[in-house]
Amino acid sequence: MEKPDINQALRINHGRKLDELRPCCTDRFDVYIKLSLIEAMTSAEGKQRRLSEAQLARAKALAGIDATDPDVSPPLGAVLADPAQLSHNNTYGRLPRFYVDRLVVCRNCGTEEVWPAERQKWWYEEAKGNINTQAVLCRSCRAAERKRKDAARAAAGHGSHTK
Numbered sequence: 001m002e003k004p005d006i007n008q009a010l011r012i013n014h015g016r017k018l019d020e021l022r023p024c025c026t027d028r029f030d031v032y033i034k035l036s037l038i039e040a041m042t043s044a045e046g047k048q049r050r051l052s053e054a055q056l057a058r059a060k061a062l063a064g065i066d067a068t069d070p071d072v073s074p075p076l077g078a079v080l081a082d083p084a085q086l087s088h089n090n091t092y093g094r095l096p097r098f099y100v101d102r103l104v105v106c107r108n109c110g111t112e113e114v115w116p117a118e119r120q121k122w123w124y125e126e127a128k129g130n131i132n133t134q135a136v137l138c139r140s141c142r143a144a145e146r147k148r149k150d151a152a153r154a155a156a157g158h159g160s161h162t163k
Helices: 006-012 030-043 046-061 117-126 138-157
Strands: 100-107 110-115
Touching: 046 100, 110 117
Parallel strands: none
Antiparallel strands: 100 110
């Protein structure tokens, strides 16, 4: 009996339900292949990866939208801005009317990541961040930077920055 080829089994059975799986390579369907197919079809990591890729594609597609333009209607999934919460910004420029997912390319590691519209709303309206600021680090680099700063504060005797 030849060794089962998992890649061939995945190609043959792509999109099938467990009870519809077809044998490949051998006369009877090997348990190894069946378990590998189940793992490949229900992998949480695979699902998370597909979701992240879809979010990145959506953020790239929304990159050209000007959220400050009064003639542009908010796209599906946009989060409306509250102008009263943006009053802390002292700017002559127009304030955003809505937030859309933005693509962030980390300046440390070059990773592409999505800055979701909900987090932008929190940053600009709740945390009172300046409207001219943007995320420049991915989440993992921000966490590493926060850890580095906390270690430096602890070494200097100033205590931790975390709550």
